[in-house]
Amino acid sequence: MFATLSYTLQNSVLSxxxxxxxxxxxxxxxxxxxxxxxxxxxxxxVQSEQCSKIILNYSNTSTRPQVDxxxxxxxxxxxxxxxxxxxxxxxxxxxxFFAIIIENAKSARITIDYSQLPEKMINLLHVELLPSNxxxxxENSFLENIGESTINVSKSSLKxxxxxxxxxxxxxxxxxxxxxxxxxxIWQEIYSCSAASLPIISLVSLLLGLILAxxxxxxxxxxxxxxxxxxxxxxxxxxxxxxxxxGIVVAGKTGASYAATIGTMQVNEEVDALNTFGISPIEFxxxxxxxxxxIMMPFLTMYANFMGVLGxxxxxxxxxxxxxxxxxxxxxxxxxxxxxxxxxxxxxxFGFLISLAGCYQGLICGRSAEAVGKATTSAVVNSxxxxxxxxxxxxxxxxxxxx
Amino acid sequence: xxxxxNKKNVIEIKDLTLAYGSNIIQENLNxxxxxxxxxxxxxxxxxxxxxxxxxxxxxxAPAQGSVSYxxxxxxxxxxxxxxxxxxxxxxxxxxxxxxxxxxxxENIAIPLxxxxxxxxxxxxxxxxxxxxxxxxxxxxxxxxxxxxxxxxKRAGIAxxxxxxxxxxxxxxxxxxxxxxxxAQLDELILQLRDSLGMTMLIVSHELASIFSIANNSxxxxxxxxxxxxxxxxxxxxxxxxxxxxxxxxxxxxxxxxTDPLECL
Ligand SMILES: Nc1ncnc2c1ncn2[C@@H]1O[C@H](COP(=O)(O)OP(=O)(O)O)[C@@H](O)[C@H]1O
Ligand SMILES: [Mg+2]
Numbered sequence: 001m002f003a004t005l006s007y008t009l010q011n012s013v014l015s016x017x018x019x020x021x022x023x024x025x026x027x028x029x030x031x032x033x034x035x036x037x038x039x040x041x042x043x044x045x046v047q048s049e050q051c052s053k054i055i056l057n058y059s060n061t062s063t064r065p066q067v068d069x070x071x072x073x074x075x076x077x078x079x080x081x082x083x084x085x086x087x088x089x090x091x092x093x094x095x096x097f098f099a100i101i102i103e104n105a106k107s108a109r110i111t112i113d114y115s116q117l118p119e120k121m122i123n124l125l126h127v128e129l130l131p132s133n134x135x136x137x138x139e140n141s142f143l144e145n146i147g148e149s150t151i152n153v154s155k156s157s158l159k160x161x162x163x164x165x166x167x168x169x170x171x172x173x174x175x176x177x178x179x180x181x182x183x184x185x186i187w188q189e190i191y192s193c194s195a196a197s198l199p200i201i202s203l204v205s206l207l208l209g210l211i212l213a214x215x216x217x218x219x220x221x222x223x224x225x226x227x228x229x230x231x232x233x234x235x236x237x238x239x240x241x242x243x244x245x246x247g248i249v250v251a252g253k254t255g256a257s258y259a260a261t262i263g264t265m266q267v268n269e270e271v272d273a274l275n276t277f278g279i280s281p282i283e284f285x286x287x288x289x290x291x292x293x294x295i296m297m298p299f300l301t302m303y304a305n306f307m308g309v310l311g312x313x314x315x316x317x318x319x320x321x322x323x324x325x326x327x328x329x330x331x332x333x334x335x336x337x338x339x340x341x342x343x344x345x346x347x348x349x350f351g352f353l354i355s356l357a358g359c360y361q362g363l364i365c366g367r368s369a370e371a372v373g374k375a376t377t378s379a380v381v382n383s384x385x386x387x388x389x390x391x392x393x394x395x396x397x398x399x400x401x402x403x
Numbered sequence: 404x405x406x407x408x409n410k411k412n413v414i415e416i417k418d419l420t421l422a423y424g425s426n427i428i429q430e431n432l433n434x435x436x437x438x439x440x441x442x443x444x445x446x447x448x449x450x451x452x453x454x455x456x457x458x459x460x461x462x463x464a465p466a467q468g469s470v471s472y473x474x475x476x477x478x479x480x481x482x483x484x485x486x487x488x489x490x491x492x493x494x495x496x497x498x499x500x501x502x503x504x505x506x507x508x509e510n511i512a513i514p515l516x517x518x519x520x521x522x523x524x525x526x527x528x529x530x531x532x533x534x535x536x537x538x539x540x541x542x543x544x545x546x547x548x549x550x551x552x553x554x555x556k557r558a559g560i561a562x563x564x565x566x567x568x569x570x571x572x573x574x575x576x577x578x579x580x581x582x583x584x585x586a587q588l589d590e591l592i593l594q595l596r597d598s599l600g601m602t603m604l605i606v607s608h609e610l611a612s613i614f615s616i617a618n619n620s621x622x623x624x625x626x627x628x629x630x631x632x633x634x635x636x637x638x639x640x641x642x643x644x645x646x647x648x649x650x651x652x653x654x655x656x657x658x659x660x661t662d663p664l665e666c667l
Contacts, residue, residue, distance in 0.1 A: 023567070024515065024518075024519050024521065024529065024566055024567055025490070025518055025519055025566055025567075027519075027520060028520055029520040029522075031520075032519075032520050032521050032522055032525060033522055035525075036522045036524055036525055039525075040524075087567070087569055087599060087600045087601065088598070088599050088600045091567035091599055092529055092532055092533060092564070092567050092599075093521070093525070093529060093567075095532060096525075096528045096529045096531070096532030096533075097528065099532050099535070100528055100532075120597060120598040121598060123594045123597070123598055124536070124594055124595070124598050124599075127532065127535035127536055127540070128535055128538075128540055129531060129532065129535045129540055366548065367503075367548040368503035368504060368546065368547070368548045369503045369504060370503060370504040
């Protein structure tokens, strides 16, 4: 028999009778529900002070199934039997219930008779269940939330500016050779940021070159200018598609890992440890990543450019029957070396932005696993938004200058 | 070993070898834990106490040997049966290991929601009671990142107890607690054992606490890679082994300096 609960109220004495097996992990939903209802009624009586004395009572007449042999232990029929026999026939389920009655009785100044309870149980009944008046700050209302986030926008942009200032200072230190960041760290970061993204960059930019070639071929064929596929793919790849594509891949791989790594260090108090030693986390953690990624982005971009142009080359030569020499000639004729420099300028800016966003999100990360996840997502989102905004700004400036 | 009672052996460790890859941490471990024991695992840090617990709680497969609960060899079971066995085990991890995206009350409620048929109201009641047991009734709505390390530890204990399991494993429960909380914790462990009949396995260095609550223990050694003593703490104190004496007397030889332990 599982957990039954009953009560009698006579001459303003409330007698609560719990019996049989009160264990959290045993018992059916129905059973728990009916006990819950009785429990509410009892609490109601106590709270409305319909009694002046409560007698708590527990008895168990049913025996628990014993665990006998190993064979029986796991058979479906005996699944309940897993619950071991050395435990009592009651646990916190009953204790919590009694404790709540006691708590309510105390505030109503009702005396409690424990004498019917097993001695073992009494010790665990005296806990302070009632929270003192120290209550956690309640959730804000909708309007308050709007107000708060408006204020937070200006606060967080101030914080970001602060961060930029610190970065500038740290870079100044670095170029004077005084920063707490060793060339070993930088090499380490250079290695990891380039190795990590190379395979994806190869695949994606090769495919992008192919796609660009196929799509532009469709249109240029109409004009009988298939040859120009070569220069179209090369120029668009080198000037913007290569850098943007590389930027997005690197934001997802490297930027995210910066945020996750530094965020986890924040959670583990590693950043605090740096601060207490007077080592600037910006110089120690951010600078190596910033420098490494800003240096490596142009190289990664050049690699992406190469793969993209290769894709275009494959389509024009093998798909459209244009000779390799014609391809090269067309590119030489149409493309200007400036496109390459412009592309690389993009990539420098992107490298800086991605590492900035990743490190910044890591450093302002909260102290929980969830916060690390959020920091990582924000880093990627910020980087991609940054990449697109920077591209448009550069494009506008260049077009004003007729380049 | 304790021969004066006729309690059942509930955990049996036979010829157990712990290793990470080819790096052997401990070998030839043999000991039994009886029902309602408070069994303490001692040893210098790094000797493999946490690793031993990880084997006992099904997180690390042993390189050799067996772990049996109630005569059932844990590591010989399939995954399903292992899970069923694990339901009887509550664990307090060394760092607390609370789920940081949940409040303390939710941390305790989650196992209850998973493993019991209780109504939501009953789950709230039970988790409130569990928090009150460790003195955290005020902090049910707090997130783990908003409380101190010692409080996190206590919340971890409350969560280990969530399902009132038969076996409770504590990894250094009192490390990082103030003396009063540590003593209260000892008291709580004793009470839970006496009242509910749990069996406790505790990794601990707190000699005061070991001598006041443990009725059986084992001392692991990193150099010899096996246990160098087992028995009740008082038995260990009478041991002739020099290493054992040094450990129990905080690095001092027998008879040297003031004896920190009175044990009769
Ligand atoms: N995940 C792991 N991989 C490899 N070695 C480990 C791992 N965890 C612990 N160790 C090694 O096992 C030994 C014991 O560690 P641990 O059980 O944590 O010690 P204790 O808890 O007694 O301080 C240490 O030497 C440690 O280097
Ligand atoms: Mg440990």
